[in-house]
Amino acid sequence: MQYYNSNTIIYLNGAFVKATEAKTDLYGQSLHYGLAAFEGIRAYKTHNATRIFKIKEHFERLKKSCELVGIPYPWDNKDLIKKTYRLLEKNNLKDAYIRPIVYSEPQMTLVAPEKVNIMICAWEWGAYLGDKQLKVCISPFQRPNPKSTFVEAKISGHYVNSILATTDAKKRGFDEALLLDMNENVAEGSGANIFIEKGGKLYTPSLGNILAGITRATVIELCKMLDVEVIEKQINVEELKNADSAFFCGTAAEVIGIHTIDDTVYRQRWSDSIGYVIQRAYKNLVLEKVNYEVII
Template sequence: MQYFNSNTVLYLNGKFQKANNTTADIYGQSLHYGYAVFEGIRAYNTHNGTRVFKARQHFERLKRSAELVHMPFPWDVNDLIKQTYKLLEINNLKNAYIRPLVYCAPNMSLVAGTKTSIMICAWEWGAYLGHEQLKVCISSYERPNPKSTPMEAKVSGNYVNSILATTEAKSKGFDEALLLDMNQNIAEAPGANIFIEKNGRLYTPPKGHILPGITRATVIELCHILDIEIIEKHLTERDLKHADSAFFCGTATEIAGIASVDEYKFPLRWTDSLGATIQRTYKSLVLEKQNYEVII
């Protein structure tokens, strides 16, 4: 996929400049050690114009991620939101994926960086995992122990784990992976959280061994609005493979139904599932439609 061309503009340390004219330092601590933090944000073309969904929550989490790994974050969140809208306007993007990245200056030592830069870029990106229900496998890779790295921070280096899990899944003919935690409980997908449905209720793993996604929080909010019982609890592989239905959620993923996990096929038809209701409601929410047009 081509993420930019000769006309693409990005935001770098307070200035807008052509992507083709920007450089990265090969001695950078972020390049060598994965010591950087980032966000994934979506903008939607709504009837109210281009809207960045939950922009403040994403930039606040970017700031929090930097704080958790002791990276300086001297920028004002309100200004970053303003510059993001300007970036979309300059690039004539209405439906877009937005990637802010905070990275460090040259430093080959293993101590916290003292000087950071911020870059924001954006590109058109469709459904990250496609539009069909997914064939998923339990990965042989586990999510990191939360005592080894702050799981609530979106740290670049943590995503090597995600790359390995997705690559393994695709090499076996699956669409995506699902990782367990160190206690063999269900954790999350390489880039998304998971919900399972059983007997008219939704369940999702609790915080601790997962990235507590902003989309995950939105799904929980929608469950309260729609009077869907939602339970956060540790889930085993057996719980998953006795569930009626399941779905992934994330900013890039949005809401994506799961057809099967390993050999187990979920028995409930997707269109009859709570996940499908959430999917329709979520789409209405991000597009700022007044009527959710859902049937529970």
């Protein structure tokens, strides 16, 4: 995957510069200790124009992540939103994945930095997990205990956990990993939240041990529009494997169905599931096709 070339422009500390000419420091906490905050955002080519989906919510979460771990955030989000749209224009991108990241100035102690940088880049990227139902395994790695960190913050260092889980899953022949929490209840995928369907209702792990996904919140909003009941609760492995169907959701993954969990096959056809309805409704939403009722 090539993320940039000699013509690619990024936004760095108030200026648009070529990616090949941009520089960073090798003595910062972000590189050495993983203390950086980031977001994953998608832009879609709609019939109206190129739209960045829920960009305000993403930058608000970026600011909140920084505040939680003591990273300064001196920027105005309205300005960053304008700069992000300008970045897409400069790179002639219509459908794109956007990555803003806040990272430290040179600072090698274990105290939060006083000065920081911001970089925003973008590239063309398809659905992160593809468009076919997934073979998923329950990972031997757990999500971090919420008493050990701020699980609601999207912090770079947290994703070592995700890399370990995904790498293990791929080595064992699966498409993706599903992680449990410290109490052996279902948490989330390595980079996506999970919903399961049972008896015409959707269930998803309650907040507390998972990232509060913006796509997760969007799915819940869609369910209200479509009169689908969503229950947020602790879900154990037995409930997971006895479900009728399941799906992951996230900005990178969008909405993608799960075919198997370990050796358990979800026998409900994906096309008959609530997840399939949500998948289509979500696509209509991001493309600004607002007549949800037509897809039911």
